[in-house]
Amino acid sequence: MRTRPLLAALALSVAAVLPAAAPAAAHGDSVHLDVTGQQNGHVSTVATWENDHDPVTEEFAGTLSATADDGRAVGPWRLVAVQGRPGTYTTRELLPAGHWRVTVDCAFPSLGHSERELDVEAAAISDPAPLGLRTEAAPTPVTAAAATGTPAHETTDDATTWAAIGTATAAVLLVAAGFWLRRRARG
Structure with missing residues (x-):
């Protein structure tokens, strides 16, 4: 046989x-998104992997949308990496003053979704760059590896x-x- x-x-x-x-x-098959707050109208979101809670530092495709109590709606706005804060993302756009229902979604590297209500005060803009983002003529995506100055191949673990x-x-x-x-x- x-x-x-x-x-x-x-x-x-x-x-x-x-x-x-x-x-x-x-890491798991989905991304956990947590809307952590806002600073001068820029909403911040932390993205971690579902199973091990490591920060998402791979290429990231996420958006933010928001609806105010008075019916105003904004977005979807692209989420971009915050320099020096792996797994933290924000928007280049300012969320106007008001009470907002914020929704964040991630499509890549895996699916993720979160919602939170936020109160935004009128922003006093002294630095137009949100949370350490570079101001450029044309917005370009900033990956966590590029933002921290480390090559992407060095983000692998054991x-x-x-x-x-x-x-x-x-x-x-x-x-x-x-x-x-x-x-x-x-x-």
Whole structure:
């Protein structure tokens, strides 16, 4: 029976791959968003991963919308990274004075949603750049890695490194098992 060794090799290969894939999913499959408040009309949001509560420092695509008690609506405005505060995002636009129902949504790197009511006082603008954002002629997205001055490849942790090593090892084992099975089938 050639089926039994083939099934055993396949089971061994799958067992080798599964533990290597587990650390890659350690963050979870959704982003937790927390509207933490506002400063001079700029709403701040902290984005963390659902399972381990690490700050979201990957490329980020999030928006903010708000509706006032008097019916005014603003947004959606793009959320941009705050320099020196990993996982913290704000808007370039000012939220006018009033009582607001704020909604933040994230579409990438994973889905996230949050809502909160905020009271915004009339802003006294002395620095037009919100929470340390650079003022530029044309707004450009600022990633957390770019904002902190560290290259994106340095944001990996030990779990990610070991997951990559485990995945590479599993791939080598799968190829070796395939060659071994082919050789046994011929011989």
